Amino acid sequence: MYITYPWLGKLIDIEVTPAELAKKLTMAGLETCLTDSPEPAIYADKILDVDLTPNRADCLSVKGIAREISALTGGRLKDDPFSLTETEAPAGEYVQISVSAPKKCLKYSARLIKNVKITDSPKWLSDLLKSVGIRPVNNVVDVTNYILWYEGQPLHAFDYRLIRGKNINVRLAENGEKFVTLDGKERSLTTQDLVITGEHESIALAGVMGGANTEVDETTQDILLESALFDPATIMKTSRSLGLHTESSHRFARGVDPEGVLPALERAAAMISNLAGGNVCKGVVEYRGKEFKNKLVTLRPERVNRLLGTNIERKEIISILETLSFSVNSEESVLSVTVPSFRQDIEREIDLIEEVARIHGYGNIGTTLPAAAMIQSDLPERILLEKELRGLLTAKGLNEAINYSFISDKDFFPYREKAENRPIVLKNPISSEMTTMRQSLIPGLLKNFVLNQKRGNLYPGLFEIGNIFIEESKKIDEKTLLCVAITPRIEKRLWGKGENDFFSLKGFLESIIKKLKLKKPALLKMESSKIFHPGKSALINIHGKQVGFMGELHPDFISGHDLTSPPLVLEIDLDKLCSLTGEKIKYTPLSRFPVVNRDLSLTIDSSIDCDTLISLIKERGGKILLGVTVFDIYEGEQIPEGKKSVACSIRFGSEERTLLEEEINAAYEDIFSYLNEKTGSTLREGD
Amino acid sequence: MLNRLKEIQRRAEQEIPGAETLDDLNSLKVTFLGKKGLLKEILRSISNVTGEERKQLGRESNLVKKFIEEGIRLRVVEFEAKAKELRLSREQVDITADGRGGLPGNAHPVSTVMAEVIDIFSKMGFSVKEGPEIETDYYNFEALNIPKNHPARDMQDTFYISEEHLLRTHTSPVQIHSMEAVKPPLRLIAPGKVYRCDADVTHSPMFHQIEGFMVDKAVTFGDLKGVLELFIHSFFGKEVPVRFRPSFFPFTEPSAEVDIGCVMCSSKGCRICSQTGWLEILGSGLIDPEVFRSVGYDPEIWSGFAFGVGIERLVMLKYCIDDIRLLFENDIRFLKQF
DSSP states (O other): OEEOHHHHHTTBOOOSOHHHHHHHHHHTTOEEEEEEOSOTTTOOSEEEEEEOOTTOGGGSSHHHHHHHHHHHHOOOBOOOOOOOOEEEEEGGGTOEEEESOTTTEEEEEEEEEESOOOOOOOHHHHHHHHHTTOOOOOHHHHHHHHHHHHHSOOEEEEEHHHHOSSEEEEEEOOTTOEEEBTTSOEEEOOTTSEEEEOSSSEEEETTTEEBGGGOOOTTOOOEEEEEEEEOHHHHHHHHHHHTOOOHHHHHHHHOOOGGGHHHHHHHHHHHHHHHHOOEEEESOEEEOOSOOOOOEEEEOHHHHHHHHTOOOOHHHHHHHHHHTTOEEEOSSSSEEEEOOTTOTTOOSHHHHHHHHHHHHOGGGSOOOOOOOOOOOOOOOHHHHHHHHHHHHHHHTTOEEOOOOSEEOHHHHGGGOSSTTOOOOBOSSOSSTTSOEEOSOSHHHHHHHHHHHHHTTOOOSEEEEEEEEEEEETTEEEEEEEEEEEEOSSGGGGSTTOOOOOHHHHHHHHHHHHHHTTOOOOEEEEOOOOSSEEEEEEEEEEETTEEEEEEEEEOHHHHGGGTOSSOOEEEEEEHHHHHHSOOOOOOOOOOOSSOOEEEEEEEEEETTSOHHHHHHHHHHHHOTTEEEEEEEEEEOSTTSOTTEEEEEEEEEEOOSSSOOOHHHHHHHHHHHHHHHHHHHOOEEOTTO | OHHHHHHHHHHHHHHHHHOOSHHHHHHHHHHHHSTTSHHHHHHHHHTTOOHHHHHHHHHHHHHHHHHHHHHHHHHHHHHHHHHHHHHHHHTOOOTTSOOSSOOOOOOOHHHHHHHHHHHHHHHTTOEEOOOOSEEEHHHHTGGGTOOTTOGGGGGSOOOBSSSSEEEOSSSTHHHHHHHHHSOSOEEEEEEEEEEOSOOSSSOOSEEEEEEEEEEETTOOHHHHHHHHHHHHHHHHOTTOOEEEEEEEETTEEEEEEEEEEOTTTTTSOOTTTTTSSEEEEEEEEEEOHHHHHHTTOOTTTOEEEEEEEEHHHHHHHHHTOOOTTHHHHOOHHHHTTO
8 A cells, every 4th residue: 555644644644765664564574665656756755555455445545544642652643623513404304224144244425525626636636646556537536535545434425317217126136237337347147245235236336436427427416425335355356256446345354443433424424525526414314233332352461471482571571562553441450452443353262462562672682492392303304215215216317397287278288197087277378388286207308408408508318206186986196206307419519418218217217226236126117108118118117016117218209399309307205115115224245255257148039128128038047146237238230130159258156166167068958058048148259 | 616606695685686677687597507507517517526514515505596586576476566567557548537427416496395395394294295286266266265356366477278267376275175174273284386367577477486384283383483484494504584475375374475585695685585684485374264264174273374385486596596596497407517
């Protein structure tokens, strides 16, 4: 809310500079900064911009802020008197008010002002409005806006003759009722909305905006001036459902002062008759509703100090409350506090404690550390796992990415976790690129690849740790995944690096497994997938649990993505990974005898995979075989169709003695003939 | 004969140091020590001598032989050393070229700062608790004293999935889940992603938050100040000024906004701090009795504080980043810097 010294000057004399005042207000919970007036030509000084929290409805006016300043500075509030002259004609002869929704319309009062002359406002008024960003309209509308700003009471002026009839009713709208508001827009209402109606039609959307059908303009002669009190939640609902936020709805939704309804009407009527020359008819036409009773709240001074950790004296507490216009009965040890009508936010003891703390000053509350028992903090397994993975993957050269959890509809469908999974869609997405909760981290990382390729960036790959969202039998489930995505080729230009292929990706998987001390994963062939290359992809199975999948993305799939070659991607469910227990470390004694390495180069059927070959070798090798590593696989030139060349290194050794050359040769020969017998493999020529 | 020996030694003394190559030395070896060399010649003529003289001659010629052999050996060592030096000097690599094997990558700055904040609070005995990102209206709002049609709902623009489900706008629902599950005392932090329907250079529709809270007997507002000051001083440094000012959150009362002296301009006033010299970095307060009631804690026995800190805000201040969108674009040139 914008405010200036000339506005405040009507109610309080301020000794301090605007900068000092802004600081005082800020430190009392009314965050205030100095800014330029929206109309610097009219008001050249800095104005105060008070950013109010939703609980401080009482400060949505010059009067409210002046009250606050008075409490903070000790400055006395001044009267701003006015006088209202009525004519003999009683207003009741022209207007009657009835309220059919007394829970929603709490008070309704109106005055009739006849024979006004609608003109521009005098300069002092239009300047005052402009200085805080309100656009002057005409003398009558300007007075209602002035009072709203000054007293915090929203008013509305109807062109009386356009109402065509004397009975005014406040009721709930009918479902589907159409109403054209002052801004010229037709609104469709429901039974949640409150309307003011004349004898023929609705004339205002209560508390939010008047109707176009009764708008005051230069032809207007008689004014019906409304000052009312509406139920905050009702106004909030209407304002929200229609997307119509006005200065009036803003105040009603937060709660206006029930005791201010009439005084505001009187001051406005006086000003209008003064500025527009009208005759104010005798009496206020009103629906009084329930009589307002001030709230009574008890306060235990010792509770103030117990919660704040302070030693504020009882009389200090009382004096703080009194400067804020609370009246305090201190006969008993428990204080009995009467809340002024404008403080709708104060209902409980804790609300009063906050008031005391605020005025005492948060800065004056001593800093302590809790006197609580020592406890050991606890970190969830998955957080520890994430930390470990982050350390490992970054050490291996990858950078971590974080993508939005929502993706476009187009990106969602290919990456559904299961084909039958329905998307979880936002009702109010912020853009068409962010409509659907992701079920895979791949789309995000792919997008990052495209962006980085476009910008000519070189890098080995990215990883991301984040949640995916799945709806299963009406229940929404979240899983935390790790996704590693490495680039296929662009790495070459980086010094000393080769190409990435399926095995580079598998290297990442193996590092993770090793780090977590899990058993070697089983990779299973994936059923046909549109995303993955059929020959270079696999499901990852660890300790008998399927934890994820990996592979090169399908070239067809990638063709829609502006990427030069298909990235390699690995996705693992971290909650599942977490549930697996690593093996306990137990030291194996080292053999004191030498280890002998023998290479074996075979030409073998392409269909025989490494795992099979290695287990055949191990099967035959006996006690002296320590291990087998495949270090080269080659298919192509010089190798017959349907065959491949495999080179492996076999380690021989014993824990008890040095092996004899003949012994090793015999074992080697034996392994070879066994392989020949089982698989028809032959020694590769030249070896 | 002895003179002849002396002469051979003198000649060797002159010629061995004069040799310039290994070949020179080899031919000197032949000249002096070879089968037809000068020394062999002397030895052969010894047979003509007898008695004491023969003995002396034998001794002397042996000494000369040793002298020459040693002289040549030393020169050979010398030549070999030189040759090695020459060879090594030609093996010079370009020491200014890059190292091999690639550099490590980086954790995302949001993860790094998140881990740092978790660390600070862990040391103070706060355990970590997580909750779902898709929440119900009850946990995100109602249980936190934010009823429907309350103006406070406007403070947070919410992404809705259905009437009932929404993307959590803060990690505060974890407070409710935890308090429903455990009896006090408790000391927890809840890190995670949160979502608000808002996007510009300082607002992202998705960002990260750490909610922290402590419930015990006799926890005070002074304790809230103490714990948060400790956090801020660990994160930003001991010299950073901190202030607490009244604010409003439906689930805390009294509520406090916590500001630190602007780290960009050392509190002098700049564009980042809107000339105030202060930067808002977290919201906090004593847990509202209404929240205690919704989880069945007795507010007359238990008191507690809660706070929420936006991680992106800390990241942007720590690394002087002026556009939040950079954090989620994942341009490698950006990610590599942290």
